[in-house]
Amino acid sequence: MKIAEVIVDVSAYPVDRPFDYLIPDEMEELIECGCRVKVPFGARNILGFVVGIKNDTDVPPDKLKPVSSLLDIEPVLTKEMMELAKWMKNETISYEIDCLQVMIPSALRAKYEKMVVLETDAENLEEPLRTVFRRTTKANYKELEKQNLLIPLKKALKEKWVSIETVVKQKGTIKEIRKVKISEDKDFLQKVYENLSNRAKKQKQLLLWMQQHAGEIIEPEVIYRKTDSSPQVLQAVIGHGAAEFVMEEVYRNPFKKDVGKTDFFTLTEEQEKALQPIVDAMDNHSPETFLLHGVTGSGKTEVYLQAIQHCIQQGKEAIVLVPEISLTPQMTNRFRSRFGELVAVMHSGLSIGEKFDEWRKVHHRKVKVVVGARSAVFAPFENVGLIIIDEEHETSYKQEDSPRYHARDVAIWRSKYHRCPVILGSATPSLESYARARKNVYKLLTLKERALKQSLPSVEIVDMRKELKKGNRTMFSEKLAEAIRGRLEKNEQIVLFLNRRGYSSFVLCRDCGTVMQCENCDISLTYHRYNEKLKCHYCGYEQPVPAICPLCGSDHIRYFGTGTQKVEEELTKLFPGARVLRMDVDTTKRKGAHERILEDFGAGKADILLGTQMIAKGLDFPNITLVGVLSADTSLHLPDFRAAERTFQLLTQVSGRAGRAEKPGEVIIQTYSPEHYAIQFAKAQQYEPFYEREMLMRHEADYPPYYYIALVQVSHEDLLVSAEYAKKCADYLRSRLSFNASIIGPTTAGIVRLQNRYRYQCLIKYKIEPNLIPTFLQLMKIYRTDWMKKGITLTIDLNPTMI
DNA sequence: GTTCACTCTCAG
DNA sequence: TGAGAGTGAACG
Numbered sequence: 001m002k003i004a005e006v007i008v009d010v011s012a013y014p015v016d017r018p019f020d021y022l023i024p025d026e027m028e029e030l031i032e033c034g035c036r037v038k039v040p041f042g043a044r045n046i047l048g049f050v051v052g053i054k055n056d057t058d059v060p061p062d063k064l065k066p067v068s069s070l071l072d073i074e075p076v077l078t079k080e081m082m083e084l085a086k087w088m089k090n091e092t093i094s095y096e097i098d099c100l101q102v103m104i105p106s107a108l109r110a111k112y113e114k115m116v117v118l119e120t121d122a123e124n125l126e127e128p129l130r131t132v133f134r135r136t137t138k139a140n141y142k143e144l145e146k147q148n149l150l151i152p153l154k155k156a157l158k159e160k161w162v163s164i165e166t167v168v169k170q171k172g173t174i175k176e177i178r179k180v181k182i183s184e185d186k187d188f189l190q191k192v193y194e195n196l197s198n199r200a201k202k203q204k205q206l207l208l209w210m211q212q213h214a215g216e217i218i219e220p221e222v223i224y225r226k227t228d229s230s231p232q233v234l235q236a237v238i239g240h241g242a243a244e245f246v247m248e249e250v251y252r253n254p255f256k257k258d259v260g261k262t263d264f265f266t267l268t269e270e271q272e273k274a275l276q277p278i279v280d281a282m283d284n285h286s287p288e289t290f291l292l293h294g295v296t297g298s299g300k301t302e303v304y305l306q307a308i309q310h311c312i313q314q315g316k317e318a319i320v321l322v323p324e325i326s327l328t329p330q331m332t333n334r335f336r337s338r339f340g341e342l343v344a345v346m347h348s349g350l351s352i353g354e355k356f357d358e359w360r361k362v363h364h365r366k367v368k369v370v371v372g373a374r375s376a377v378f379a380p381f382e383n384v385g386l387i388i389i390d391e392e393h394e395t396s397y398k399q400e401d402s403p404r405y406h407a408r409d410v411a412i413w414r415s416k417y418h419r420c421p422v423i424l425g426s427a428t429p430s431l432e433s434y435a436r437a438r439k440n441v442y443k444l445l446t447l448k449e450r451a452l453k454q455s456l457p458s459v460e461i462v463d464m465r466k467e468l469k470k471g472n473r474t475m476f477s478e479k480l481a482e483a484i485r486g487r488l489e490k491n492e493q494i495v496l497f498l499n500r501r502g503y504s505s506f507v508l509c510r511d512c513g514t515v516m517q518c519e520n521c522d523i524s525l526t527y528h529r530y531n532e533k534l535k536c537h538y539c540g541y542e543q544p545v546p547a548i549c550p551l552c553g554s555d556h557i558r559y560f561g562t563g564t565q566k567v568e569e570e571l572t573k574l575f576p577g578a579r580v581l582r583m584d585v586d587t588t589k590r591k592g593a594h595e596r597i598l599e600d601f602g603a604g605k606a607d608i609l610l611g612t613q614m615i616a617k618g619l620d621f622p623n624i625t626l627v628g629v630l631s632a633d634t635s636l637h638l639p640d641f642r643a644a645e646r647t648f649q650l651l652t653q654v655s656g657r658a659g660r661a662e663k664p665g666e667v668i669i670q671t672y673s674p675e676h677y678a679i680q681f682a683k684a685q686q687y688e689p690f691y692e693r694e695m696l697m698r699h700e701a702d703y704p705p706y707y708y709i710a711l712v713q714v715s716h717e718d719l720l721v722s723a724e725y726a727k728k729c730a731d732y733l734r735s736r737l738s739f740n741a742s743i744i745g746p747t748t749a750g751i752v753r754l755q756n757r758y759r760y761q762c763l764i765k766y767k768i769e770p771n772l773i774p775t776f777l778q779l780m781k782i783y784r785t786d787w788m789k790k791g792i793t794l795t796i797d798l799n800p801t802m803i
Numbered sequence: 804g805t806t807c808a809c810t811c812t813c814a815g
Numbered sequence: 816t817g818a819g820a821g822t823g824a825a826c827g
Binding site: 010012041042043044046 | 804805806807
């Protein structure tokens with residue numbers, strides 16, 4: 001008797017453990033750990049992952065059910081992934097099934113469909129169902145619902161004429177194309193040739209060619225082209241048995257264009273010095289973590305590329321993580337031009353099918369390198385030799401919802417499993433990582449010079465308070481306007497960066513001061529010009545712009561704030577001839593829009609690129625000589641202890657966009673707080689002094705990297721209930737954690753009301769707290785068994801990126 | 804997360 | 816008494 005241990009596809013606390021199923025004899029030879037199976041669970045048939053196979057079970061035989069079917073001939077999860085999931089589940093306080101699900105492409109995740117199954121003769125049914133079931137014995141429940149057939153359906157159910165069944169659907173489709181397989185038998189081909197009448201000239205011609213290519217499998221289009229024949233001719237020849245159609249699996253190719261091949265650059269002395277320890281670590285199979293700190297333009301990517309080259313030469317595989325927004329064709333082409341077909345690319349811009357294909361390339365070892373966003377850290381290689389995380393400080397490496405994993409932590413776990421090094425690269429490392437490097441937990445590698453020896457761009461700060469005093473009410477200081485004008489004359493390109501976070505256009509009544517707010521959240525609505533609507537960026541609520549103030553009835557409604565649209569308007573007013581490209585959420589919604597804008601800009605089709613966060617990274621165009629930051633302050637005053645760090649990182653990244661080739665670059669930063677250290681050090685482009693200064697702040701307030709933090713958040717429709725349970729959390733944590741841990745709160749969350757739920761939170765600061773994870777698991781248990789039914793939601797976020 | 808079974812309530 | 820709504824336990 002063979003028993004499979006199965007993790008079922010149900011995210012709930014009481015079923016977050018393996019269930020035993022009997023393996024039917026016919027599956028015994030096929031089933032393996034890591035395969036997906038369909039299993040009966042309660043009244044339903046659902047998907048599950050086999051995580052173990054054993055010979056006996058404690059489950060009484062009358063309760064044991066058999067696996068209903070096997071979905072994979074080869075496992076979709078490696079043994080490593082199953083171990084990793086067990087670790088992740090504790091590390092992130094989440095369900096094992098959710099951890100397993102993030103590791104596979106969404107095409108392989110189950111989709112369930114409710115079907116109505118006919119249980120009697122269709123003629124016994126009443127109209128209108130009779131008509132439906134004359135055609136089929138299984139009907140889609142949703143379809144019937146759409147046709148308003150729920151009332152007759154209910155009756156039929158009661159009479160047991162039909163039953164309801166959930167079926168597991170698979171989304172992933174393997175794309176196949178039709179090819180032609182030419183017969184291997186040359187004599188036979190000759191015979192067919194001779195039997196043809198002389199009138200069949202084209203067929204004869206085709207057969208002659210086929211004799212040269214006996215046994216080959218060729219795309220029909222190629223045959224038509226080479227032999228000047230047509231589908232009809234080919235069809236006729238196939239009719240004579242000289243060839244046959246075969247279906248062949250193909251991988252969709254999401255890359256539109258082919259890229260040329262590029263060679264390796266000779267490394268600078270500095271780059272060489274950085275590469276050597278990484279190569280050594282690979283040779284010694286040492287799971288070290290390196291922090292590669294290199295100024296913008298110092299050629300970190302070239303170091304990565306050569307490290308990967310070494311990795312491939314060792315016969316191993318490499319994983320490269322890049323933030324989603326910098327996964328542009330420009331970026332991925334650097335890898336493809338170096339390693340060609342050996343690269344798979346994974347990012348959110350691909351369709352489900354394309355993602356599935358890229359994943360299969362990895363799964364079937366067709367590639368040696370994966371370049372991708374966060375989830376690519378789970379690439380199912382079995383012989384990993386190197387993991388690289390570029391722009392290590394980026395917050396997008398942390399998943400915002402459960403399982404709340406950090407790609408860096410997963411990478412380090414995997415590096416220990418495979419005994420291979422990890423490279424964390426950044427021009428502005430996170431304080432956590434830099435502190436670890438200082439303590440020799442990570443090995444620090446530094447690149448101080450720009451690779452082409454260009455000087456760093458000159459950075460200037462403009463005090464906007466003085467501009468206002470001078471009577472300049474536009475959002476462009478004289479200095480910046482002057483600089484823009486200069487570039488336009490010289491035909492050089494300009495990037496304008498608008499740090500829009502928490503500072504988008506809102507609508508205000510000038511008489512009573514009311515700001516239009518979201519009905520569900522404590523957030524002011526954002527004005528969208530293109531459809532004249534007010535929108536909540538948190539819950540998606542939308543309403544038209546009111547003509548009169550809903551509070552006082554005044555018609556003095558005004559738009560405030562600085563959205564990219566508004567800047568664009570002013571720009572065109574100020575510089576009538578300038579060609580402006582705007583890049584923000586609105587203009588990049590459509591698939592491929594992002595790439596197109598960058599391509600256009602790169603091709604010189606515009607003078608000014610105006611955008612938000614998303615233009616801070618990866619832009620590498622030689623003709624950009626001016627970068628303007630319209631307002632540096634907005635991210636500075638966010639209620640988050642990392643606000644200064646974020647601002648510094650952002651300004652440094654943006655500045656790095658200027659003067660990447662021969663022409664020197666200039667950066668102008670406009671701010672209302674020119675004296676702030678984050679801005680001053682960004683101007684000086686000095687990471688170290690900023691680090692020292694910021695560390696002082698963190699030390700004083702007991703924040704990371706000195707302490708770890710965890711955030712427990714409670715929400716409920718009722719403010720008081722929410723507060724009450726947040727207090728319960730705090731009390732519970734205080735009773736179980738040591739005196740070294742401090743529990744702050746409960747306090748209200750940054751945005752108290754979100755989607756009509758009131759939110760409270762507790763912040764836990766700790767250093768070494770062996771009891772922390774067990775305490776959280778216990779708290780989660782109390783919540784899941786007791787509080788959940790009262791409508792409370794509780795989330796625990798370890799090492800949150802924002803508080 | 805769903806489902807089924809059990810309890811409770813209310814109308815007939 | 817039976818149907819409909821509301822909770823709770825169990826899922827192998």
